[in-house]
Amino acid sequence: MQFIDLQAQRARISDRIDSAIAKVLESGQFVMGPQVKQFEEELAAFSKARHAVGCANGTDAIALPLMAWELQPGDAVFCPSFTFCATAEVIPWLGATPVFVDVQPDTFNMDPGHLEAAIEQTLKEGKLTPKVIIGVCLFGQAANYPRLREVADKYGLKLIADSAQGFGTTISGRHPSDYADIVTTSFFPAKPLGCYGDGGAVVTNDAALAERIDSLRVHGKAVASDTKGADFEHDPKYLNMRIGMNSRLDSIQAAILSEKLAIFADEIEMRNRVAARYNEKLAPHVMSVPAVAEGVVSTWAQYTIEHEDRDGLQAHLRSKGIPSAVYYPVPMHMNVAYEHYPTGPGGLPVTEALAGRVMSLPMHPYLGEDDQDRIVEAVAGFSS
Numbered sequence: 609m610q611f612i613d614l615q616a617q618r619a620r621i622s623d624r625i626d627s628a629i630a631k632v633l634e635s636g637q638f639v640m641g642p643q644v645k646q647f648e649e650e651l652a653a654f655s656k657a658r659h660a661v662g663c664a665n666g667t668d669a670i671a672l673p674l675m676a677w678e679l680q681p682g683d684a685v686f687c688p689s690f691t692f693c694a695t696a697e698v699i700p701w702l703g704a705t706p707v708f709v710d711v712q713p714d715t716f717n718m719d720p721g722h723l724e725a726a727i728e729q730t731l732k733e734g735k736l737t738p739k740v741i742i743g744v745c746l747f748g749q750a751a752n753y754p755r756l757r758e759v760a761d762k763y764g765l766k767l768i769a770d771s772a773q774g775f776g777t778t779i780s781g782r783h784p785s786d787y788a789d790i791v792t793t794s795f796f797p798a799k800p801l802g803c804y805g806d807g808g809a810v811v812t813n814d815a816a817l818a819e820r821i822d823s824l825r826v827h828g829k830a831v832a833s834d835t836k837g838a839d840f841e842h843d844p845k846y847l848n849m850r851i852g853m854n855s856r857l858d859s860i861q862a863a864i865l866s867e868k869l870a871i872f873a874d875e876i877e878m879r880n881r882v883a884a885r886y887n888e889k890l891a892p893h894v895m896s897v898p899a900v901a902e903g904v905v906s907t908w909a910q911y912t913i914e915h916e917d918r919d920g921l922q923a924h925l926r927s928k929g930i931p932s933a934v935y936y937p938v939p940m941h942m943n944v945a946y947e948h949y950p951t952g953p954g955g956l957p958v959t960e961a962l963a964g965r966v967m968s969l970p971m972h973p974y975l976g977e978d979d980q981d982r983i984v985e986a987v988a989g990f991s992s
């Protein structure tokens with residue numbers, strides 16, 4: 609049994625993927641070829657947003673808007689500590705300071721009340737200037753973006769939705785891009801929408817921001833608004849308007865992603881069926897099964913339970929040949945590289961408790977009922 613079975617999906621669409629790859633090989637345009645532009649259009653349409661810009665990975669996708677907004681030393685960026693490190697990692701890249709915010713005990717997503725307290729505390733101390741909030745769609749579920757938007761507007765801050773795990777999640781039918789200034793995602797193979805290598809993208813309704821990021825991902829090349837009125841007859845790649853980076857998307861990955869995006873909505877439904885069945889069968893045997901907020905559809909990047917004896921249960925499952933994983937055993941604010949950064953008032957008690965109790969079970973759209981029953985039986989056998 610696999611924790612995430614990528615080959616099951618490959619079996620479904622391997623013909624289409626193989627011929628899409630072959631077309632790129634024949635075209636010879638391996639980086640930022642026409643497949644990238646096509647996929648960007650499909651991605652924007654999927655999330656009902658105006659612009660999508662591909663990039664090299666989901667980490668760069670978060671760094672790019674911070675660069676576009678010219679974050680600098682002395683700026684504060686508020687983000688959860690209960691997340692993958694990339695959410696926080698990009699903040700010090702710009703010399704800015706992450707301020708860690710606690711999460712809600714049911715959804716594991718950023719607590720808007722604690723966020724507001726952290727902003728107030730930062731303003732009162734007067735050492736850092738609040739600039740950006742990064743909400744995370746942890747394990748596939750949209751954070752409370754309507755509330756996070758209100759807080760962002762109240763304090764004049766930008767809002768990023770780090771949707772590396774939750775791309776495709778909706779809130780009463782609306783995508784996070786309806787609330788956040790920009791949504792970022794990762795196409796790392798294990799993510800719900802993954803490619804066959806590294807890749808990432810941003811999605812936004814802000815045309816100027818999308819254009820700035822298009823420039824930054826190609827070494828700060830000149831874009832239309834830079835050259836307006838001027839006549840520069842050479843490739844705008846060689847007219848550098850700002851300090852950027854190399855964060856291009858490969859054509860092969862874009863071609864693969866177009867094929868995967870075509871079945872993605874169906875796969876999200878399949879994941880939701882797997883999750884609903886897990887919930888029903890596991891609820892009596894664990895401390896908590898995942899809670900999804902009212903009106904939210906999760907993409908179920910992970911199916912994560914809480915258990916008082918998490919390490920014992922994990923060892924028990926291992927002995928039965930069932931894989932599991934702990935996301936995340938050490939919250940960001942307790943990692944060596946991040947422990948000197950501030951947290952919101954009162955510390956992060958929910959985050960710290962979750963780190964000791966959470967455990968993720970095998971989850972992918974093609975998880976069969978037999979395998980699922982084996983997993984449930986093993987969990988039930990340990991708990992009783």
Ligand SMILES: *Cc1c(COP(=O)(O)O)cnc(C)c1O
Nearest residue numbers: 665666667692694695772794796
């Ligand atoms: C995976 C992930 C990222 C980073 O994506 P990469 O493509 O691996 O750089 C960022 N944030 C979250 C929440 C993630 O899960």
